[in-house]
Amino acid sequence: MTSSIQKISFIGSGNVATHLAQAFYKAGIQIHQVYSMSCSNAEQLSSKISAEYICDIERLDTNVDLIVFAVKDEVIKDLSEYVIRKNPLVKMVHTSGSIGLDVFEGALNAGIFYPLQSFSKSKEMDISKVPFLITTQNTLLRNDLIVLAETISSKVYVYSEDQLKHLHIAAVLVNNFSNHLFALAQDYCNKHQLDYQLLLPLIQETIHKIEQFAPIDAQTGPARRGDYTIIENHLKTLSEEEESLHKIYKLFSDSILNMYQLKS
């Protein structure tokens, strides 16, 4: 099905804007303008996708099929207010998993177009495997956005605002918090003159496992075995040096013992 959205402008030129705009461009959709506060950033992205670059929001042409706000959460409101004043009818979406539809107050065709992935400008990404979550109360726009998302991804879902909020919390757990565990381990290894790189094969295996088994079934380790001797031993080691890590170790062990009903 051909998308009724054939001409898009981007507000933003960061990680998400760069990956999305390039994917749409490759799919044959015209990128009309790219706006960024930084002229050189706007120029850099627009040159790759045959778009016009602007760094003065006054020059934004709202005569397009869709405006995508791929900017930091904090600035969506200010920028969209300007656009809504100029043209309350233009279709607009933001790409944030953590901001609701209310940021677009006054807009008549507003939605959320959230790619559930962590992007880096410098890193290639197979966007066809990225899940896109679409949220809008407008049925016509919903269909337009589904067809548009399907031009670049095979995983397109319609979620309510409430579901999106829960999914974002789950994403923070699996992405940001797991990375923080790795960072804590890196820090701890550095302190004890251990080579953190030694842990990489173990981290990779942890992930390979949950591609085959649900994580609830893949759990291993002292807490899963109910091995209080080792838990106490580790807590003692940590209490002498690492207050924050001690708290995390205790809370996680308790949470695992609890999940598998191993509490003594």
Place this chain on the structure above:
Amino acid sequence: MTSSIQKISFIGSGNVATHLAQAFYKAGIQIHQVYSMSCSNAEQLSSKISAEYICDIERLDTNVDLIVFAVKDEVIKDLSEYVIRKNPLVKMVHTSGSIGLDVFEGALNAGIFYPLQSFSKSKEMDISKVPFLITTQNTLLRNDLIVLAETISSKVYVYSEDQLKHLHIAAVLVNNFSNHLFALAQDYCNKHQLDYQLLLPLIQETIHKIEQFAPIDAQTGPARRGDYTIIENHLKTLSEEEESLHKIYKLFSDSILNMYQLKS
């Protein structure tokens, strides 16, 4: 260099014993006996590696170059006491990251031979990439174990007991605790009728990233940005339904804010 250890017996026939014994066998080292409490388990492994199987510890022949204890932590002591009484000179190692050398009290040639990986019997594993950590106070045994480990792995390290303990704590963080985060996310998604599978590409990307960047530099998310509005919003959502997840979310956000000195 040819290993002076050419004839090994295994105590245990579980995940670690299975992978190690098969790797040694492929490297041309003779596996003499496999002991397990369960005769059928011992038989199953020994048939793959042309070894004799025994399920009566009395039948263990201590006239070998090395005995490997690849059994649950709790039973190493009892089993090794028997072996030490019979032959205090025989070289012996266990494969646990969480037990010290003192479990082998009275043995004259004891060490730790710890593969830093999470094994499943049913899952193939490229053992040449698994780090092996060797701990012993006996210089001759140390050299023998290094040469032996190098017949199956390209990553062999000598660590003190103290370093091994710290490394095991770090391994619990990156393996067991990260899996628990994924399990909590799975549970949370189930409760809210969300498809947990949607998170898999994000989890994979989290890991791909730390193959390129140190996790301390790869951190993203609300806490890393110091975005208190979203943190508070998520905590409010969780406080209404999920006490344990609320605690973990708060502790992690605080720990990230703290690591990057973003505390207000």
